[in-house]
Amino acid sequence: MAHFSLSIFAFKNLRRKPLRTAILSLSIALLVAVTVFSISFVTRINASINKATERLGADILIVPAGSRGAAEDVLLESKSKSFFMDKSLIDKVKEIKGIDVLTYQTYLVTLTGKCCDVPDAVIVAFDQDTDFIIAPWLKEKLKRKLKKGEAVVGSESAFNIDVGLMEVDSVLFGNVFKMVGVLDKTGTGLDTAIFVSDENMPDIIKSGQSEIKPNQISLMFAKVKSGYDSSKVAGKIEDSIIEVDTIARKDIGKAMIDALKDINRIFLITITLACILSTFLAWSVFSAIANERAKEVGIMRALGAKESHITKLFLTEVVIIGAIGSLAGVAGGTALSIVLAKGFTILKNLSVDLNIIQRSIISVVGLCAGTGICVSGALFPLRRLKKMEPLSVIKED
Amino acid sequence: MPFIKLESVTKTYFIEEQKIDAVKNLSLDIKRGEFISIVGHSGSGKTTLLSMLGGIANPTSGAIIHNGVNICSLTDESLSEHRCQKIGFMFQFSSLLQMLTVKENVLVPLLFKTEGVTTDDLDRAVDLLKKVGLEDKLKAFPSQLSGGQQRRVAIARSFINDPELILADEPTGDLDEETEAEMMGLFDSMNKERNMTFVMVTHNSDLANRASRRFRMTNGIIKEL
16 A cells, blocks of 8 residues: 555655755755756867867868967857968868868958948858868758859858848948858857858959958868878878968867866866765764664664665665755756856857757766765665664663 | 473673673573563563563573574574564553654554555554554654553554564553553453463553463562562
8 A cells, every 4th residue: 555655654754854854955956966067068068079070071170370279269169260371282282192182261250340241250261162061061951052142151140140031132341142041050160150152252352351362261171081090191281381280180179178178177076075075964964864763763673674674764765865956956957057158158159059868868967976975975874773783772762 | 382482591781891681591481372471670681581582682692482483593684574473562662753643653563564554454553543542643643642642552553463472561651540451451352362472561560460470570580470
């Protein structure tokens, strides 16, 4: 019958000291909230970097010397930056052994009210003949190449310039462009960009409203031939051409990952200290509970309770406290990771948010951590409690 | 074969390095269905003897054989099962669990049985509480009861698992004369109708005289009266 069981007994025990139960649950909730927030923070950055590099589809990025950071800012964090190198470097890179295909892009930063009538964004001019970065998305959405005077916008930019339902005209660097489509979300910083064909560049340069000079590009994307190591090819490019820096695929976002390592360390230390503190708190609370209940446990043992019954009763209480605290912590940590993300520059500019599966996994980790710590703190008091000789604790009264 | 046989049972405590023999070389046979009373001064070893009979304390030496089984050699798990199925305890002190209602307190021993609490058990708990005159207190908590009422709940609880041996330590200590007589009537009927064996410790010589066999304990030594 469900009217009375060890679980109901455990629930009733928890209601004896509601304030103490609430404080312990709250401390577990805070620990779990910090854990969930930290893991969400780090996972989101890692996911953004991984997704961006995967979507770019290039093995090596070739950028002007000293512009690695700026390139990553544009590609990973949606920051508006421009940097240039001479277009003739394309031929030099092509000569490097191991390069399979190569394309280039030019990034121009718009300034509202000065050159353009769109909000601040990066205009990406790309070569449609060699491109393998934008082409797959364009083929899917537009089903044709861009014409001169046409532009497509990234999914995030579309919100800013009301594109999507109808074709609109915008002035970019003194030239009128017809916005003909919106790309699907790519998970890269290019989601906030506006894409035009490279054949528009002479007119843009002619307008004199951009800082770019003739025969300049911003970066090159290269794929290496099968059997070649992209890191070695990238090194060879840097050794041979002094005007460029390279970023191998696995190193894209490395600067951010390095910075993240320090943040990770801070989170790890905070979480470890919080875990130790919570374990001690759980231990002291459950030790107090064990002392209070010693006589009751003695009576129950005299009435026929086995050690396993005492364990089940005590652990049910512990798990309930841990689970309530952990659930609250998961909710709080998730809310924090969403709300506070808007206040962290590093997160604000990331294009990828965590999906439901990632959030679920982080929640499960939080739940296990909170409940596990509660159980760990209760193990010693429980061991002492169940090993007590019934008569000795009964006679203590 | 006696229902319970105590063979040279000794229980020694050490308090601040001082050796105290609470029970000394005690041998006793108890038949099934007997009602035994034990009188004696405080500290004479009565409660220690009851605790050893109920398996909540181990003798320092000797053996306690219950239905052919030496309970001193049982594992903790088997001993717990033995207590759950065969023993009913009435403690000297208030032994109710404060966060449980009267009815739940009576049902507690059944939580430790393998099959758990059944609807029949619920009815039986209510029936026992009627027998001790507390049918109107089913949902009350111990803190809402008088000492005597709490004692009666503990009496009802000791019968819930239909034990073959009742160990009662001053079971009527907090009761008025009328209720005491009613409880003793209940003990008699359980003893006769259900053939339950009673070992009762009391200071009350009138109550002790109602037993089929009477003993006195002095300084850990038992003597039949």
